[in-house]
Amino acid sequence: MNPAMNKPKESPPTSLDALTRRIQRDFSGMPPQFQVGARYLMDFPADIPVASMRRIAAQAGVQPATMVRLAHSLGFGGWEDLKNIFVQSLRRAPKRYADQARRVVSGGGRDTLNESAATLAENMKLLAHLNADRLPLAAKLLAEAAHVHVAGFRASFSPAYALQYLYRLFRPTVTLLRGDAGLLEMELRSIKRDDAVVIVGFAPYSQEGQRVTQAARKAGCRLIAICDSVVAPIALKADCVLVFPTETPSFFPSTTAAMALVEILVEQVLTMAGRKAIDQIQRTEQQLRDAGAYLEPK
Known part of the structure; x- marks a missing residue:
């Protein structure tokens, strides 16, 4: 048998x-x-x-x-x-922050430092597994775009801002969609067909993030989603999806892996840009020093 x-x-x-x-x-x-x-x-x-x-x-x-x-x-x-x-x-319904906070407080005697460090280290290990095949495409789409628009709202603002800040060191045509004073719709009007939009987000997903993805699709430009799931709302119609884990023993989803992923993506784009990018970074850095942006050693 x-x-x-x-x-x-x-x-x-x-x-x-x-x-x-x-x-x-x-x-x-x-x-x-x-x-x-x-x-x-x-x-x-x-x-x-x-x-x-x-x-x-x-x-x-x-x-x-x-x-x-x-x-x-x-x-x-x-x-x-x-x-x-x-x-x-x-x-799936995201975990409620208050419920997570109660769990953290009730387990006040545990070794939070080691537990948190171990969880974040595991998140970092997953980045390569999740994105090895996707990163080259994301970098290519950015490099080919006439202009890059970056957006992330609420807790996703930090990695979005980091991406825009780092990328802008060697590419002037990178802007951050902020939506300050309720002007997001006005900012979205600047998106053109030859551009690329990068949207960063994780559950619970923001309404603003969804509006950015809709505007990108309407403009017919490339859309790159950096998020916590390949089936996140902002990822469903994206041309490329980069994924980061948000696991943490704390009460709020971790953005540590998101920040690392953004830095890795900028490094990939820099590599593709080559010598031209290096020259631009050198000019930008000198401009900042000349403007007194940094404290100089005495």
Whole structure:
């Protein structure tokens, strides 16, 4: 008797992360057509909540029945159950800050320094795994754009500002969409077809961030989303998505990995720009010194 016949059926994954781990674990043993379908699920997760199964199958290059059988092989009752995993990830309710704060306060005796350092270190390790294949495209889109617009609101403002500040050291045509005094709509009018828009955000996602993505799509320019999920609202119609983890034992999502990702992205763009960028940085730095921006050693 085939031992596989006696193997108990596994419960279906209950989250997108769990589904990803299941596919990664089983991929090498899947039939070729299942591998094609599974690869599409992992490569284009933003399509799954918004497209029909037939359209997804056609884009993947398999028959619709293959996607149904793939869902069954992963433990689901059918395609809709598999699709719901992607929908739930898109709509998942973010953790309430107050609830997290209560947990932190109630565990006041724990070693918060070591726990926080370990969590942030793990976030940093994930950056390469999540973005190795995506970073070159993001850098290329920025380099090719006539003008780059950067936006991030509330807690996402810091990494957005860092990206604009660093990039502007060697490229003058980079601006920050701030929306001060309720003027965001006026700022969005400056976005043109040959530009690129970078939007930074994590759950709970801001209304302003969604307006920026809509304006970018309406203008027909390139859109790069730097966010916490490939199925975040700001990522669904992006040309490129860079992902950062926000895990932390504290009460507020961590932006440490987001800041690191922004710095890495600017480094990639600098490498592509080459000598011209180095000359511009040298001029910018000298201008700042001449203007008295820095304290000079005595």
